[in-house]
Amino acid sequence: MSNRRSITLRQEKPSNSHLVPDVHGMGARDAVYIMEKRGLKTRILGRGMVLEQSIGAGTRIKKGMVCTLKLG
Numbered sequence: 001m002s003n004r005r006s007i008t009l010r011q012e013k014p015s016n017s018h019l020v021p022d023v024h025g026m027g028a029r030d031a032v033y034i035m036e037k038r039g040l041k042t043r044i045l046g047r048g049m050v051l052e053q054s055i056g057a058g059t060r061i062k063k064g065m066v067c068t069l070k071l072g
Contacts, residue, residue, distance in 0.1 A: 022057035
C-alpha cells in the first residue's frame with residue numbers, strides 16, 4: 001500500500017489595498033486596524049460594532065482621506 005500525502009497550494013484573491021474595505025459589523029479595534037493599514041485616517045463615534053462608515057467600501061483610497069466610523 002502506498003500512503004501518499006499531498007499539499008495543494010491555492011492562490012488567494014489579490015487584496016485590493018487601494019480600495020476602502022467594508023468594516024460593517026466589526027469591532028472598533030479591528031476596523032481601525034484594517035483602515036489604517038491601508039493608509040486611511042479613522043475617527044470613531046460611539047461604542048460597539050461598526051454600523052456606518054463615511055466612505056463607502058470599494059472607493060479608491062486617496063492620500064489624506066479620513067473615514068468616520070459610527071458604532072452602536
